Amino acid sequence: MSGTTDGETGRAAMEPAAPVPRPVLRMEAVRKSFGGSVVLRDVDLEVAPHTVTALIGASGSGKSTLLRCANLLEEIDDGAIWLDDEEITDPRADQDAVRRRIGVVFQAYNLFPHMTVLENITLAPRRVHGTGRAEAEARARELLDRLGLGAKADEYPDRLSGGQQQRAAIVRALAVRPRLLLLDEVTAALDPELVGEVLAVVRDLKEDGMTMVLATHEMGFARDVADQVCFLDGGVVLERGTAEEIFGEPREERTRRFLRRIVEAGRL
């Protein structure tokens, strides 16, 4: 399944705007409601291999919900989602196997408070993927070092600052070498310097061939790192394009209005 992706990389690099035949993640007409309120009405999305997709939109526009649907933490009402051409919303799909291929960093981190950072990170590699303890820990420490957390490996999460917990959660998601990484507001708790660091991490990951979808309010971050930007509004992806297109010359009036508000708030 993943063997075919190599050929596409070259094409995607040459003509980034062209539709890539085999997206890692594809959503079609996804609908999701909670009780009476429809959060996602008719969402279409395609994520090409080795690219970063940024989801932007007002608070409550459904960015987190979309990511949770992609990871099967929420059951969608209608539509379909594919991961590497396999329909994961098919009721017969093995949900555990799907989740094993998708890494998630939650908006609220959700680290396990009764485990040290290292135990948090090595839990899934050891218990789910059967990696040996020494190997799992070596990889965890390497990733922690890379994110500047080497000294915190044996701490418990409640002894870490917000930004440190955020980075520990990123390492935990990466430790299982996922096919797709979903990041929800990973820069929310960080100071500008750390935002830069996480940005560098995301860029590194992209160079390593990782495919990522991230929800963010940090427009600078989205503009710097994203190949594709999707503006969510009223339960649909209202506008989709490269970062230059969306931030430079948005077609939709509502996108323009949203971005104008962001600029006025001094966040772009």
Place this chain on the structure above:
Amino acid sequence: MTFAKEESGGAAEEDSHDPYVPSQRRIERERHKRSRARRATAIAALSTLVTGVVLYLVVVNAPGWPRTKETFFNAQYAREAFPKVLEGLWLNVRLLLVCGAAVLALGMLIAVARTLRGPVFFPLRALAAAYTDFFRGLPLIINLMIVVLGVPALRLQGITVDPVLLGGTALTLTYSAYVAEVFRAGIESVHPSQRAAARSLGLNNRQALRYVVLPQAVRRQVPPLLNDLVSLQKDTGLVSIGGAVDAVRAADIIVGRSLNYTPYIVAGLVFVALTIPMTRFTDWVTARMDRRRAQGGTI
């Protein structure tokens, strides 16, 4: 720098190269705190002494005191009862250990059965719910009478008639229902996002329960669990309705003969003395857990 240990309370660690010297202000503040602590201790001691003396005088000057003293605090009967009570206590201790372990295991099983999802598990779930509903509602003494007196009356082949074994079974049945509810409350108190995080790492339901939910649930439920175990310890005495001689029954025998109540006091004090180490032990376990956490220990 003895005070630095007490006062820094988990803040930045003292660096050995740090040329920091405590300021006059800090030294003054520490001295004030120490003198305040000394004064508080002195006041507590004095107030305890006064309360004790007043209580003593009230009791000793009560009109019925000489008779009460004779029937409840007789040194001779105390000496006679003590070894017998201790002998009986050994039965209580054994029952506590065996039933305690069985109760924790069975309670955990029932709690987990109640949280299983999926239609396959419906019968299991319903059974576990019915079990807790029934045995939590059934008075322990009635449960004991049914099991300890009723089962032998059936004269079944191969089923024990030993009152201790039957009594222990009855205790385990009732207490498992209590403990199952404690565990279930613990499982449900772990925020759903923890399970979601575990599932999104690829752990299946069973793994998420085992590695993420249960460890947090059990830790939170240590105090109520201890409460139930202390209660179980006292109720082990009820097996005597089948004729077994535990600490209370041993005291009972002497009282029946002598019409002096001192043996009851002895038995009561022995039970209290047994509970205290249990409480201290849990406090110690909890404190150790917290300390390891606070220092970010290594495992």
